[in-house]
Amino acid sequence: MEPMDASISDTRNMETGKNQGNAAQVESLKSRVDDIFTKVDKLEQKVNEVEQFYLTASKKQLNVSKGSSIVKDKDKERHVASVKKQQQDASRREAAAAKRMQELMRQFGTILRQITQHKWAWPFMQPVDVEGLGLHDYYEVIEKPMDFSTIKNKMEAKDGAGYKNVREICADVRLVFKNAMKYNDERRDVHVMAKTLLGKFEEKWLQLLPKVAEEDKRQEEEEAEAQLDMHLAQEAAHAKMARDISNELFEIDMHLDDIREIIVQKCRKTSTEEKRKLGAALSRLSAEDLSKALEIVAQCNPSFQATAEEVHLDIDAQRESTLWRLKFFVKDALEIQGKSSASMGGNNTATTTNNNHPTTNNNNKRKKEICDAIAKTAKKKNKKLPLD
Numbered sequence: 386m387e388p389m390d391a392s393i394s395d396t397r398n399m400e401t402g403k404n405q406g407n408a409a410q411v412e413s414l415k416s417r418v419d420d421i422f423t424k425v426d427k428l429e430q431k432v433n434e435v436e437q438f439y440l441t442a443s444k445k446q447l448n449v450s451k452g453s454s455i456v457k458d459k460d461k462e463r464h465v466a467s468v469k470k471q472q473q474d475a476s477r478r479e480a481a482a483a484k485r486m487q488e489l490m491r492q493f494g495t496i497l498r499q500i501t502q503h504k505w506a507w508p509f510m511q512p513v514d515v516e517g518l519g520l521h522d523y524y525e526v527i528e529k530p531m532d533f534s535t536i537k538n539k540m541e542a543k544d545g546a547g548y549k550n551v552r553e554i555c556a557d558v559r560l561v562f563k564n565a566m567k568y569n570d571e572r573r574d575v576h577v578m579a580k581t582l583l584g585k586f587e588e589k590w591l592q593l594l595p596k597v598a599e600e601d602k603r604q605e606e607e608e609a610e611a612q613l614d615m616h617l618a619q620e621a622a623h624a625k626m627a628r629d630i631s632n633e634l635f636e637i638d639m640h641l642d643d644i645r646e647i648i649v650q651k652c653r654k655t656s657t658e659e660k661r662k663l664g665a666a667l668s669r670l671s672a673e674d675l676s677k678a679l680e681i682v683a684q685c686n687p688s689f690q691a692t693a694e695e696v697h698l699d700i701d702a703q704r705e706s707t708l709w710r711l712k713f714f715v716k717d718a719l720e721i722q723g724k725s726s727a728s729m730g731g732n733n734t735a736t737t738t739n740n741n742h743p744t745t746n747n748n749n750k751r752k753k754e755i756c757d758a759i760a761k762t763a764k765k766k767n768k769k770l771p772l773d
Contacts, residue, residue: 431630438623471618475611482604489551496589501533505578509533509561526568531560645706655708660700666715674718681710
């Protein structure tokens with residue numbers, strides 16, 4: 386009895402080891418599935434980002450003229466730098482533009498000194514003493530008071546509150562004189578002084594204006610070029626992201642195929658009787674569900690034409706993974722069909738109407754052809770079996 390007891394013990398140990406091995410493999414599969422879910426969530430975020438970028442880009446492109454589109458197509462041929470490099474280049478351009486603008490402001494400062502040193506400039510050097518002069522209606526007439534001391538302080542400001550462009554200084558200088566001309570009658574001395582100095586200022590401003598216009602044009606062109614370069618860089622980055630997403634999706638599909646094969650290997654083989662029942666169940670599917678079932682076959686068998694006019698489905702020739710997927714799909718589809726039929730409660734009028742519809746007739750005809758093909762294939766298989 387001792388050898389037999391030892392054999393039984395060994396068998397039990399083998400079964401225990403097998404169960405432990407299966408449990409470990411199940412945990413491993415769960416872990417792989419969890420990893421896939423995590424990757425899919427991240428990919429979904431990336432897809433949304435890429436989709437949002439191209440939606441925004443397409444809207445902007447609608448506002449671009451035909452001429453500028455040609456320029457853009459030519460610019461696409463050049464090397465596209467990274468987004469980070471474009472940001473660095475933009476910072477350098479802004480610094481260079483600010484330096485050039487500072488030079489223009491320095492030249493404008495020379496004009497301003499010439500104007501403020503004129504013998505008639507003294508009334509405009511400080512803010513108007515509204516209370517001291519009894520000008521009670523001054524703020525009702527003048528919306529934005531301005532004077533040369535305010536302009537000078539703003540030109541020298543270092544906290545970012547100063548002028549950014551020489552045209553801003555020009556506008557304030559004009560405002561000084563126009564305020565005086567607006568508040569004072571034409572016959573008043575202050576009006577005449579302001580009008581005279583404004584004329585002198587305009588003459589000197591015209592001498593500097595070509596340089597200012599040239600700088601404006603240069604900044605506008607650089608800004609347009611910078612925006613285009615940044616867009617192309619972002620487009621290239623999102624195109625790369627789209628390619629990476631495609632590659633990652635392919636890898637996920639490969640992992641899913643591996644997991645599916647492992648699971649199928651653990652499942653028992655489909656018996657001949659089960660294949661026969663599966664073929665019969667397929668014939669009970671609706672035309673729409675039957676088409677979906679054929680798509681499942683096509684996914685596993687690229688040579689299978691699910692949408693061909695004549696479909697020949699050989700159940701025995703299908704892979705185990707295909708058969709199991711079909712079994713689960715058919716089971717769920719028939720359950721849904723059963724619930725739908727029960728909820729309708731035998732509405733014969735609606736059924737008759739639907740059956741007379743051209744689309745329904747075509748679907749039913751298609752379904753009949755496919756079911757006949759399945760039955761025909763099964764019949765051929767049975768004829769080949771030897772008789773007892």
